[in-house]
Amino acid sequence: MKKFLSLVLSIVMILGLVACGQKAATTTASADGTATKLVMCTNAEFPPYEYKDGGKFMGIDVECAKLIGEKLGVEVEILDIAFDSLIPTVMSGKADFAMAGMTVTEDRKESVDFTHTYQKAVQAIVVPIDSTISSANSLEGKKIGVQTGTTGDIYCSGDFGDAAIERYSKIIDGFQAMKSGKIDAVVVDDQVASAIVEQDSTAFKILETAYAEEEYAIAVKKGNTDLLNKLNSVIDEIKSNGELQAIVSKYIK
Numbered sequence: 001m002k003k004f005l006s007l008v009l010s011i012v013m014i015l016g017l018v019a020c021g022q023k024a025a026t027t028t029a030s031a032d033g034t035a036t037k038l039v040m041c042t043n044a045e046f047p048p049y050e051y052k053d054g055g056k057f058m059g060i061d062v063e064c065a066k067l068i069g070e071k072l073g074v075e076v077e078i079l080d081i082a083f084d085s086l087i088p089t090v091m092s093g094k095a096d097f098a099m100a101g102m103t104v105t106e107d108r109k110e111s112v113d114f115t116h117t118y119q120k121a122v123q124a125i126v127v128p129i130d131s132t133i134s135s136a137n138s139l140e141g142k143k144i145g146v147q148t149g150t151t152g153d154i155y156c157s158g159d160f161g162d163a164a165i166e167r168y169s170k171i172i173d174g175f176q177a178m179k180s181g182k183i184d185a186v187v188v189d190d191q192v193a194s195a196i197v198e199q200d201s202t203a204f205k206i207l208e209t210a211y212a213e214e215e216y217a218i219a220v221k222k223g224n225t226d227l228l229n230k231l232n233s234v235i236d237e238i239k240s241n242g243e244l245q246a247i248v249s250k251y252i253k
């Protein structure tokens with residue numbers, strides 16, 4: 001009997017180890033196989049979508065992710081990494097999804113699957129308050145600051161050449177560089193531009209003309225239709241019942 005018990009025990013232990021070894025690096029599964037925790041990767045350098053306030057994650061995406069977690073009955077853990085690491089991290093399975101004011105692009109769609117979109121944005125051009133730059137055309141030959149790997153980076157390097165681009169891992173550093181005269185303009189998502197310029201309205205102005213229009217969505221690992229469908233149903237729900245707008249209105253007046 002003792003022998004039998006210890007055999008059963010070791011089988012249980014081995015099965016347990018196998019189960020642990022097989023599950024995704026991040027997703028914690030309960031006994032029935034449903035996830036109890038989802039890991040979201042983001043880059044918390046992007047107010048009002050994601051930023052840190054006294055060590056606490058805040059912002060539209062952070063609150064939406066929390067709401068998504070509540071509706072799916074799972075805990076959402078946040079992994080704060082560089083923007084250009086988000087897609088590789090989702091691809092490797094180290095995170096279940098990326099939510100970071102991330103624009104849907106054809107290129108990115110080759111690496112990840114995107115949910116339904118949840119916000120519209122435009123790439124804004126921000127210049128020093130006394131600048132003579134008045135449109136995208138007058139950016140020719142100027143130094144342009146962008147966040148590494150963002151659509152601002154991709155579009156500007158394409159349009160104005162690599163030499164014109166100064167890349168920053170935090171866009172706030174681009175604004176600092178512009179303040180000290182090192183660069184002539186910053187190209188960044190409009191709502192982020194507004195949030196930063198609001199804090200420094202005597203130093204910068206946002207040009208009237210938008211540079212590009214885009215839409216944000218959540219990225220999941222290619223082929224993870226289970227999670228994609230779940231996220232889509234929550235996005236649809238919070239878009240139509242006003243919960244998303246309620247969160248947005250807390251951050252964007």
Ligand code: ARG
Nearest residue numbers: 043046100101102103150151
């Ligand atoms: N929307 C732009 C993009 O997808 C910028 C996003 C930057 N997000 C961030 N959390 N830093 O490239």
